[in-house]
Amino acid sequence: MxxxxxxxxxxxxxxxxxxxxxxxxxxxxxxxxxxxxxxxxxxxxxxxxxxxxxxxxxxxxxxxxxxxxxxxxxxxxxxxxxxxxxxxxxxxxxxxxxxxxxxxxxxxxxxxIPNFSIGAAIQKLYSQKLTSIFPNVHIVEKHHKGKEDAPSGTSKDFASSLENVQPSEISGDYYAVSNENSLNIYSLRSDEYLAEQEVVFSKNHEEFILEHKVFDxxxxxxxxxxxxxxxxxxxxxxxxxxxxxxxxxxx
Structure with a gap:
């Protein structure tokens, strides 16, 4: 009190x-x-x-x-x-x-502050380091159905913060597909998510994924x-x- x-x-x-x-x-x-x-x-x-x-x-x-x-x-x-x-x-x-x-x-x-999550901030800091090693990047952002904008402000801000990246493409049925700073952003909207973001890095024959999920x-x-x-x-x-x-x- x-x-x-x-x-x-x-x-x-x-x-x-x-x-x-x-x-x-x-x-x-x-x-x-x-x-x-x-x-x-x-x-x-x-x-x-x-x-x-x-x-x-x-x-x-x-x-x-x-x-x-x-x-x-x-x-x-x-x-x-x-x-x-x-x-x-x-x-x-x-x-x-x-x-x-x-x-x-x-x-x-x-x-x-596009995202107040400490985990999302750490995801961004590490991603900024990884692009020099894994230059091919795409983002998959997943939010609840009530979210109006796609891509999310978090994913757009995230993409804009990365340098020296090359776009990578994936197939699938998405709510929206966008491009920001040469990165493809794939958006999903479903009530099975609150807020999630995958940043997928690839090079040659391997992938490195940084995933962040908010449950509450x-x-x-x-x-x-x-x-x-x-x-x-x-x-x-x-x-x-x-x-x-x-x-x-x-x-």
Whole structure:
């Protein structure tokens, strides 16, 4: 339980998309952390929650804003959030290149975190090392049916982070097949998955596969806490949980 005597010094947080699956979980989690208070959520479907309902057009005063809106609205929200003085954490999928450029030039503390999973960050760090040995790469990303975008924002960001790669192709019945940074991304949508990603490296007559699976959204909460801790000292733009994690790991 929080020490109410210290509430005056607590960091304040607003969560955009706070009534979605991730937004709801993150709001409850942060509000339960020592030293933090969620003072409101922005969501058109906000009803029946304990948090104040705010609007994206309100004059919001807080320390941090988390953005978890769906891909259909996140790019419309970003210019409005940049104008706010709060430190900004973008956890939404589907952020386009124009929005990324705005965020990079925002002259404030901004973290763009396509995936809050520690395991996904480690998968990316190791993959960046492996491409010099296994240059042929493709990605298979698997998500639940409710995920709107394909390929996922995580897989697009992942593909963009790899250098000196050659595309490899596979056959099969996929929800979508895309190409990003010369890599083929194969998307599957089924309720038998929550979030999974295979990165398949090949060379000559062998394959090397890095596979990451999330079985419960609670897997993302360690990453949320890491971002909050690092944002205390941050005053500029950073992209990817791996760039925060890499400070404490020698990969």
């Amino acid at each position: 929080k020490n109410k005597l210290n509430e005056i010094t607590n960091k304040t947080v607003v969560v955009v998309g706070g009534n979605g699956n991730m937004g709801t979980m993150v709001s409850e989690y942060i509000d339960g952390l020592e030293g933090y208070d969620v003072i409101g959520i922005i969501d058109p479907n906000n009803s029946g929650t304990k948090f104040n309902s705010l609007s994206i057009s309100d004059d919001i005063i807080c320390d941090y804003i988390f953005e978890f809106s769906p891909s259909s609205v996140v790019n419309d929200n970003i210019p409005k959030l940049i104008d706010n003085k709060s430190k900004l954490i973008i956890g939404s999928s589907g952020v386009n290149n124009d929005s990324l450029e705005l965020l990079k030039n925002a002259n404030k503390a901004v973290s763009v 959204r609670k897997a993302y909460l360690s990453g949320v806490q890491l971002v909050l801790q690092e944002m205390e000292q941050q005053d500029s733009y950073i992209h990817g949980l791996e760039n925060l994690l890499n400070k404490s790991m020698d990969i």
